[in-house]
Amino acid sequence: MRRRDFVQLAGLGAGAMMLPVSAFAKSVDPSRLLEPALDVIQKKRLADVALNASRSAGASYTDVRIGRYLNQFVITREDKVQNMVNTESFGTGIRVIANGTWGFASTNDVTEEGIAKAARQAVAIAKANSKFQTSPVELVPVKGYGEVSYKTPIKKNGFEVTIKDKADLLLNANARAMENGASYINNILFLVNEQKYFASSEGSYIDQDVHRTWPFFTVTAIDKESGQFKQRGSFSAPVGMGYEYLDGRAEDKIVGPAGVTLYNKSYDMVEDATMAAQQVKEILSAKSVEPGKYDLALEPSHLWLTIHESVGHPLELDRVLGYEANYAGTSFATLDKWETKKFNYGSKQVNFVADKTQVGSLGAVGWDDEGVKTKEWDLVKDGTLVNYQAIRDQAKIIGETESHGCCYADSWSSVQFQRMANVSLKAGKEQLTPEQLIGGIDKGVYIVKDGSFSIDQQRYNFQFGGQLFFEIKNGKIAGMLKDVAYQSNTQEFWNSCVQVCDSRDYRLNGSFFDGKGQPGQSSAVSHGSATTRFNGINVINTARSI
Structure with missing residues (x-):
């Protein structure tokens, strides 16, 4: 589910x-x-x-x-x-x-x-x-x-x-x-x-x-005159933490571009619900986006889902091999691409790691469900595909001498099998804030929080929406937008990545219920990133596309 x-x-x-x-x-x-x-x-x-x-x-x-x-x-x-x-x-x-x-x-x-x-x-x-x-x-x-x-x-x-x-x-x-x-x-x-x-x-x-x-909420606002309604979900993240996550410590709050309050390591539900109610009313009266090519500034609470679908899933080795196909498809990132050691998954700014040890993440454990000690390893390095996610009976296929430690079962009654690790985009090495990143964009859209999406059976062609959208004009936030979604394919999209903010902006988000297998199982997985810029992405108007 x-x-x-x-x-x-x-x-x-x-x-x-x-x-x-x-x-x-x-x-x-x-x-x-x-x-x-x-x-x-x-x-x-x-x-x-x-x-x-x-x-x-x-x-x-x-x-x-x-x-x-x-x-x-x-x-x-x-x-x-x-x-x-x-x-x-x-x-x-x-x-x-x-x-x-x-x-x-x-x-x-x-x-x-x-x-x-x-x-x-x-x-x-x-x-x-x-x-x-x-x-x-x-x-x-x-x-x-x-x-x-x-x-x-x-x-x-x-x-x-x-x-x-x-x-x-x-x-x-x-x-x-x-x-x-x-x-x-x-x-x-x-x-x-x-x-x-x-x-x-x-x-x-x-x-x-x-x-x-x-913790998760959905706020709905209805315009009674037009009959239209809009929703805004909470800015919380599912976490591998205890109830201390709900303490809402002031030092864990981030005021991002457009004055949006974001959260890291702890969460203030009351404040967020108040803000959500105010923002969802703004969405109703926001300007509808004009379709076209835009540079996108994607905030971590949004980008996690794009990472999950276009990187996390296609680099699961059982999907690559075709062992997993009926539930959400296989993968375009086939072994022949990896064997060349030259396959261009993204630009030089793109570095993806898989990690089952990151404190606070949903996937953090000491050992996986095959008794393998967990670790971090590279999937994409400087834009090049270098590895997959593999367990004990798969690792030899790609010349590994040990499992990656990403085997999991969601219950004692379920057989364990290969599941996605925490797959994250590494923060940029150069000092760069979200405000500075947006300051370099002439025509763009800043997107906060995940929304609806669609991706094909090989995890290649896709469309992603979001929850909050802000127009960027000449390096400044110019107001709220609505009806926004972007379309691309995995290789084209990650090759359009030109800037990644530094580690000060790095945050985790993720999914409590990542489905896979037959009979189906759910696992919990986090994905980290900093705010990231993508140039020349096709943006559509979802209201006009219906």
């Missing part, structure tokens, strides 16, 4: 049946979210049961994931709390190689008997599948880490904050939006805690405690 789909559904107050949680999740009392799970001694004992049972049944490799997945949703609309949902999902997934073939089974019977039975079932599935396997699975080596752990470095556990305090925050923001002219506001707070234990036949026993937080 994509983020915008979640927002639409949750905004309707659809409740627990419509929210993106595991089919095995059960509704629980909020106090249950703070109760301790199994300790590491119990988890290790159960994991060893699976490792021993699968080896006895004929497995040459086994990994075990014991997972407890906790979710909390608080959903409000205007002056009402529409719903509050707390869920817990607990079980074990066991993946094996037998006769050179993968097998997987899972169970919510987290007992020695239940786990042993699932382990034997995984081996039986692998042996049955081996009749159709044309070549054996080969894994690049990984170090056995022994008993290790990782925890998201949170300062405040959101599950420890009372429901009343959370609801009061959302309702206060709603009230401020309504006082400032909003017709409607839907407001959601989503908290996630993944308690994951991984063990493998290679000697790793890894305990991880991962937290994520996402």
